[in-house]
Amino acid sequence: MNNKRTTKKIVSEKNMKMKMIKKILIGVAAVIGVFVLSLVGYMTIIFLGDYGIDEKKLVFPSATKLVDESGNEISKLYREDRELVAISDIPAHVQQAFVAVEDARFYEHSGIDLKAIARAVYKDILARAKVEGGSTITQQLAKNVFLTNDKSLLRKTKELTIALSLENKYTKDQILEMYLNHIYFGHGAYGIQSASKTYFNKDVSELTVDEAAVLAALPKAPNSYSPIKNPDKAKGRRDVVLSLMAKHGYITAEDAVRYQGKTIAVHPKQLQKEPAFATYTDMIIQEAEEKYSLSYDELLEGGYTIVIPLNTKAQKAAYEEFKNPKNFPGKDANAEGSFVLMDSKTGGIQAAIGGRNYENRGLNRVYVKRQPGSTMKPPLVYAPALETGEYTPYSLLRNEQMTFDEYKPHNYDNRYSTDITMYDAIKNSTNIPAVWLLNEVGIKESKTYLEKMDMGIDDNGLSIALGGLSEGYSPLEMAKAYRTFAEGGKMVEPYVINEIRNRHGEIVGEHDKKEVDVYSKQTAWHMTRMLEAVVKEGTAKAGTYNGALAGKTGSTNIPGIKNGMRDAWFVGYTPNLVGAVWMGYDKTDDQHYLVGGSNYPTTVMKNILSEIDADATPAFAKPDDVEELDAPIRLDLLKDVEADLTFTPLGLFTAKITWTPLPDERVEYRVYRVDGEEAKLEGSVTGEGHYEVSFVNAFRPPSFYVVPYNPQTNQEGEKSKVVTP
Numbered sequence: 001m002n003n004k005r006t007t008k009k010i011v012s013e014k015n016m017k018m019k020m021i022k023k024i025l026i027g028v029a030a031v032i033g034v035f036v037l038s039l040v041g042y043m044t045i046i047f048l049g050d051y052g053i054d055e056k057k058l059v060f061p062s063a064t065k066l067v068d069e070s071g072n073e074i075s076k077l078y079r080e081d082r083e084l085v086a087i088s089d090i091p092a093h094v095q096q097a098f099v100a101v102e103d104a105r106f107y108e109h110s111g112i113d114l115k116a117i118a119r120a121v122y123k124d125i126l127a128r129a130k131v132e133g134g135s136t137i138t139q140q141l142a143k144n145v146f147l148t149n150d151k152s153l154l155r156k157t158k159e160l161t162i163a164l165s166l167e168n169k170y171t172k173d174q175i176l177e178m179y180l181n182h183i184y185f186g187h188g189a190y191g192i193q194s195a196s197k198t199y200f201n202k203d204v205s206e207l208t209v210d211e212a213a214v215l216a217a218l219p220k221a222p223n224s225y226s227p228i229k230n231p232d233k234a235k236g237r238r239d240v241v242l243s244l245m246a247k248h249g250y251i252t253a254e255d256a257v258r259y260q261g262k263t264i265a266v267h268p269k270q271l272q273k274e275p276a277f278a279t280y281t282d283m284i285i286q287e288a289e290e291k292y293s294l295s296y297d298e299l300l301e302g303g304y305t306i307v308i309p310l311n312t313k314a315q316k317a318a319y320e321e322f323k324n325p326k327n328f329p330g331k332d333a334n335a336e337g338s339f340v341l342m343d344s345k346t347g348g349i350q351a352a353i354g355g356r357n358y359e360n361r362g363l364n365r366v367y368v369k370r371q372p373g374s375t376m377k378p379p380l381v382y383a384p385a386l387e388t389g390e391y392t393p394y395s396l397l398r399n400e401q402m403t404f405d406e407y408k409p410h411n412y413d414n415r416y417s418t419d420i421t422m423y424d425a426i427k428n429s430t431n432i433p434a435v436w437l438l439n440e441v442g443i444k445e446s447k448t449y450l451e452k453m454d455m456g457i458d459d460n461g462l463s464i465a466l467g468g469l470s471e472g473y474s475p476l477e478m479a480k481a482y483r484t485f486a487e488g489g490k491m492v493e494p495y496v497i498n499e500i501r502n503r504h505g506e507i508v509g510e511h512d513k514k515e516v517d518v519y520s521k522q523t524a525w526h527m528t529r530m531l532e533a534v535v536k537e538g539t540a541k542a543g544t545y546n547g548a549l550a551g552k553t554g555s556t557n558i559p560g561i562k563n564g565m566r567d568a569w570f571v572g573y574t575p576n577l578v579g580a581v582w583m584g585y586d587k588t589d590d591q592h593y594l595v596g597g598s599n600y601p602t603t604v605m606k607n608i609l610s611e612i613d614a615d616a617t618p619a620f621a622k623p624d625d626v627e628e629l630d631a632p633i634r635l636d637l638l639k640d641v642e643a644d645l646t647f648t649p650l651g652l653f654t655a656k657i658t659w660t661p662l663p664d665e666r667v668e669y670r671v672y673r674v675d676g677e678e679a680k681l682e683g684s685v686t687g688e689g690h691y692e693v694s695f696v697n698a699f700r701p702p703s704f705y706v707v708p709y710n711p712q713t714n715q716e717g718e719k720s721k722v723v724t725p
Contacts, residue, residue, distance in 0.1 A: 309348025329596025547616025
C-alpha cells in the first residue's frame, strides 16, 4: 500500500516537474516569440521609415548669394531665403533654446518620446481638446521634410516610422542641424541663419541668449510671434522660452529673470529688392547658364556664392540718370536707352542698364543690336588705316563732295574742304573723309579687325564707314571694341561672373581672362589722343567730367524727318573704365523718334562718371614703348607783317621783315620775295617773328609776304599781306 502511494507520489512529482518545465519552455518560447516579433516589427518600422526617406529632400534649397569682389553681399537669388549653417557654427545657447521649448528630452529619446505623448494625451483628455503636442524635433523634421500636414492616422504612422529611421541613420547633432536649417521663421526667412540676419542683421554665431529665445519662439506661429509685427506677443513667448531654458538647467533662474526684463530690440535687415540691380541680375543668370551650365532653377536652390565685378555706386548712379526724363529727348516720354560700363583692365562689367523701366527677365537692350552711326569710324576705319603704316593722325584725307560708284555721302553739317587731317576728321565727325579712307584702305582689310574682336559683319558697302549696317552692334559690343584703344590694342570678352562657389565653398566656375591682339600699342595710343580731342573740343563736348576721357559720338538720322534721330550714342573710356550709352526707340516710326542727338548720351555718361569717380584720373598714362602724339599745330593769318630797310656797314642795305608769331612755337614761317608777278621762297624760320634779307637794292626794294607752315601736315596757311620796306 505504501509502495503504491510512494509510486503515485513520484509519478505525480514527475508530472508536476514536466508541467513546470513545459510552462517554462512555453514562457521562454513566448519571450523569444515576442522578442522576435518585436525585432521584426522594429526592423519593419525601420524599413518602412527608410523607404519613406528620400535623402535628396534633406538637401534643402538655399539662396544663392551675389557678392562683390570685396565679399560684401549685394543680393540673393532664391525660392526660399535660406542660408545653410553647420551645427558647429550655431552657439550652444541657441541650440538649447530650441531644445527647451520644442523637445526637452531630445537627447534621451530615439525619435519618439512616449512620456511626452502620454502627457499630451492626458492633458488633452482633461481639457477635452487638443492643448499639447507630443512631437519630437525628429518627428517635426520628418513631417516638414517628407510629409504633408494632414491629420490622418496614416500620416502620423509614417511620421513615427520616418522619425525612428532618421534617428537610426543620423546623430543628434545632424538631426538638430537639419531641423534648424529647415524651419520657417516668418518674413520669408528659412533656417536659423537667415532668421538671424532677418530679425537682428547679424550672423547666428553672434546671437545672445535672449535673441536666441526670440527665434526659438517663432516656429510655433511665425506670424503671431513676429517681433516686427507683434512685439508684445513676441516678448511673452520669448519669456516662456527663457523660463523653459531655466527649468531644464540651460541658464540660471537669475539669468532668466534678467533676460525677461529686457525689451526686444530687433534690427531687421532690409529685404526689399533693389530695382537698380535688375538688369545686372539677369545678366548673371544668363551668363551662369551659357558659360557654366547652371540653370535658373539651380541658382534659386543651389546655395551658390557668385563673386561679381559690380560697382554698386555706378549701378545706382546709372539707374537714377535713366529715371530722369530730361535726359531722353524723345518725341514722347517713352524714349528708351541702355548703358554698360566695364573695367577696362579686366573686362568685368561694373554696371548695366537694360532699359529705363527694366523688369526682371525683360528685354535687355544692353544686348540689342542698333545702328552704331559714327561710333563705327574709329574701330573700322581710322585704326585700320593707322595699322597700314601709310597714314598718321595728321595725314590729309579728302573732304570734297564726291560719289563712290552710286554712293554719295554727305557731311552732317554740309561743310566741305579740299582736305582735312585724320585728327580733325575724327574730332568733328566728318563723314566724307571716313568713307574715302575706307575706300583707300579696302573694305576687306578693315573688316579683318572686326573679325579679330568676334564682331565680323557680312556688309560690304562703303556705308559701313558711317555705321550703315544690316544688323548693327549692341552697346556691350561697342564697349568691347573701344576697350582695345584703352588697353594697348587688346580685346577681352566682357563678363559679369568672376567665380562661382558651391555650398561647400568649392570653386565650380571661374572667369578665364583671354586677351586678343587687335591693334598695335602705337595705334591704340594715337586713337586715344584723337578721341580725347573729340571730348575736349569736338562733338562730345557736352556735359562735364573733370577726369581724362576719350570717346566718340554717333547718331543715325531718319530720312524725310528734319532733325529726327533714330539712334544716339556715346562710347568712351577713362584710364580705368570703358562704357557705352545708347538712346532711341525699340521701334522707330513717324511718331516715335529722337528729337535730340548725341549730346544727350554724352552728358549721361559724364554725369555717371562724375558721380562715381570723385578722384578722377586727370590724364591717360602713355606706355613707355610708344611715340607721343603732339598736339595739332593750328595756323592763323599773320595780320601785322611789316618790313623796314636798315643800313649796315660797308653801305649794304638789309630788309627786315617782322610779325607777331603765333602762340605755337612749332609753326614754321616761310618768307616769299615778290618780283613782279612771281614769288620765290626766300627762306624760313621756326617759332620766331622776324627774318632779314641782305643786299637789298635800296632804290628798288623788293616786296615780301609771310606764310605760316604746318610741318605736321606739310601745309601752308594763308599768306599775309604784301609789304615793301
